Amino acid sequence: MATSKASMSDAEYQQLADFRYALRLFLDFSARAARAAGLTPQQHQALLAIKGLSVGGQATIAMLAERLVCRHHSAVELVDRLVDSNLARRRVDPADRRRVDLVLTAKAQRILDRLSAAHLNELQALRPSLERVLRRDSPRD
Template sequence: MRYGSTRRLVVREKGALLAEEEYRALADFRHEIRRFQAFSEAHASKVGLTPQQHQALLAIRAADADQATVGYIAERLILKAHSATGLVDRLDALDLIIREVSPDDRRRTLLRLTPKAYDILASLSAVHREEIRRLRPLLLEIFDKFD
């Protein structure tokens, strides 16, 4: 360890130098990410979804038409294939998705949102957009501490 000017402690970790303000910025960033996650979880719960179900619906909505498969959900949500399959089964049971055979490759099953899912996702996404807009200046301030 060595001390820089004006009480700035600098620590060498694997060749990188981090200032105390960067540690604080990292802690602040992780805190804001967790606050957003808690916000998202609470709003998903209000409409009867688990956080993973909300994330899966959002992933399907954002995917290209031929991209939304169980494997894609597993990749986007960082899940094992069997966990993604269970999640998709639950979404199907809730009438939030439809499974369709791919017209290009009959071995692939594509996932589509139902009108019910579109409505739920639209309301959740509007609330999330407002929260992201609120967080943007704060996150930019944190990011500036790394310059």
């Protein structure tokens, strides 16, 4: 829902700007950490999405595309590159042979474990500033 400029307070603009800044800091950290681990930021996001989807069920290319907010064919290309790099593999679902699940390799899991630990540490470091931004009272509350 769009809000007109006239109904936004200066405090709300500042809150949004501060929140975006905190997000940008985290995303910049994430991109640098992924590159240092030998991945592109998109590959890191894909590995994390596959892992997260696999925890409660199964990861498919369609689900991955949704999580990465990209088109199906783009997710297919990304998965192809992950498979070529020995970071993921496709597994045909024995119950439904039309369905293909995505599985991380041991190599990908080791990389993801290191990256995820670093990301959790970074989130803890950013937590106070994020909490301050999110706690600000809004005139709309």
